[in-house]
Amino acid sequence: MEKNHNGSGINLSDTEAGRQVQARLSDERTLEAINHLLARIDTLEKAVDDLSVLMQQGPGLVAMAGDMVDETYREASTRGVNLDDRIKNALHMAEKLTAPEMVTRVESLNKMSEQLPGMVAMIMDIVDEKVRTTLENGFDPSALSHIAGVANTALTNAKSEARKKVSIFGLFKALNDPDRQKGLGFLLSFLKHFGRII
DSSP: OEEOTTSOEEOGGGSHHHHHHHHHHTSHHHHHHHHHHHHHHHHHHHHHHHHHHHHHHHHHHHHHHHHHHHHHHHHHHHTTOOHHHHHHHHHHHHHHHTSHHHHHHHHHHHHHHHHHHHHHHHHHHHHHHHHHHHHHTTOOHHHHHHHHHHHHHHHHHHHHSOOOOOOHHHHHHHTTSHHHHHHHHHHHHHHHHHHHHO
């Protein structure tokens, strides 16, 4: 029973507002809502208790975390690692990597990588066409391979011979050697044809 403003008792069923409150309180949905609110209050009360415990332990946890950081710094310093420099470098690198111009470059590289297979195929087509044209114009890969092998043998043999100084007269005398004459003839012939092409 409630009291009115004069202090005398009022029965809830005596007024329209009281009857409406009673009707709502007897509604099953209202009772479920009240039950839900009570459950939430219990949960909230537990959360406040947990927070209170955590706040009591807070200074100790902060001190423990600080000790761990200090220990990590000491161990790194013992190994010759300056963590301050590394953190500064990492922040500098992060700043560079996230700069708008770097993002633009990365996007350009990404687009280029998407186009790369087509570019490689195009280059291979150009190379194939050049090789085919060269072969049609009389280029003989086996002849080039043979000449490279002969040149390699000649270089190896010349390197193994004893070296001596040669005067002008010695050069004229050396030109009488038939092997040197053949080599000089080949060189002069090569220079003639090479000069004609270029």
